[in-house]
Amino acid sequence: MLVGGVSGRTGPHSLPLARIKRIMKRSSDDVRMISAEAPVVFSKACEHLIGVLVRRAWAAALRRKRRTLLKEDVAAAVANTDVFDFLVQVVQQQPK
Amino acid sequence: MAEGGAGNSGEAPATVEATMTIKKAPRAEVEELPKAIVRRVVKDKLSQLASGGEEEDVSVQKDALLAFSESTRIFMHYVSATANDICKESKRQTINADDVLKALEEIDFPEFVEPLKVALEDFRRKNAVKKSGSKGRQTKKRKVDELSIQNGEDGGDGSDE
Numbered sequence: 657m658l659v660g661g662v663s664g665r666t667g668p669h670s671l672p673l674a675r676i677k678r679i680m681k682r683s684s685d686d687v688r689m690i691s692a693e694a695p696v697v698f699s700k701a702c703e704h705l706i707g708v709l710v711r712r713a714w715a716a717a718l719r720r721k722r723r724t725l726l727k728e729d730v731a732a733a734v735a736n737t738d739v740f741d742f743l744v745q746v747v748q749q750q751p752k
Numbered sequence: 753m754a755e756g757g758a759g760n761s762g763e764a765p766a767t768v769e770a771t772m773t774i775k776k777a778p779r780a781e782v783e784e785l786p787k788a789i790v791r792r793v794v795k796d797k798l799s800q801l802a803s804g805g806e807e808e809d810v811s812v813q814k815d816a817l818l819a820f821s822e823s824t825r826i827f828m829h830y831v832s833a834t835a836n837d838i839c840k841e842s843k844r845q846t847i848n849a850d851d852v853l854k855a856l857e858e859i860d861f862p863e864f865v866e867p868l869k870v871a872l873e874d875f876r877r878k879n880a881v882k883k884s885g886s887k888g889r890q891t892k893k894r895k896v897d898e899l900s901i902q903n904g905e906d907g908g909d910g911s912d913e
């Protein structure tokens with residue numbers, strides 16, 4: 657089984673599978689077992705999420721003629737994207 | 753006897769409970785993703801984006817990195833909880849890859865599903881090779897239905913389709 661908890665670098669999966677499995681288990685009280693494949697799919701899903709976030713944040717930074725990604729760019733990306741509603745709390749900025 | 757007609761002018765019943773759609777907060781056991789890995793993924797994506805040879809120019813503020821990390825963590829909780837629900841509904845005990853994929857669709861990330869299926873097939877193929885041990889065997893595509901993590905072994909010969 658690939659999920660041996662050893663993986664820091666597992667090549668195709670960037671995120672450590674054991675850690676992902678732990679996070680999954682803690683997401684609800686009644687999670688019992690997790691198939692070996694689930695963390696794999698998860699790992700990729702997270703990469704994709706980061707990809708979309710980065711892309712949008714990057715666009716926000718470009719609009720402001722910056723080459724540095726700031727937290728406010730991430731916030732803008734979240735605010736502009738409906739499906740990221742669940743992230744609004746995460747990126748909450750102090751109002752200027 | 754005209755009843756007070758149009759609307760609630762004046763006395764509005766004070767019993768309107770605003771139903772705030774606050775989802776049940778997951779247990780705040782903060783498992784964090786390794787920052788180094790998140791940073792690597794972020795940088796990776798950035799260099800793909802800024803591939804006009806200006807990648808050296810792009811930097812990411814620490815706070816922004818934290819925001820990415822946090823977002824991913826919350827995303828995982830969200831997807832996990834959804835996948836768990838889906839799994840329960842099917843009266844199974846093991847969350848499998850399909851549950852995760854369905855969860856992604858449910859929370860409005862259908863565009864992730866296709867590339868993830870590809871990655872999954874890839875993983876299954878590699879896994880099948882590892883399991884068959886000797887290279888002499890053909891790699892069969894096995895239907896991995898409820899592959900429990902507890903044991904490393906699989907129950908027997910995979911049924912062939």
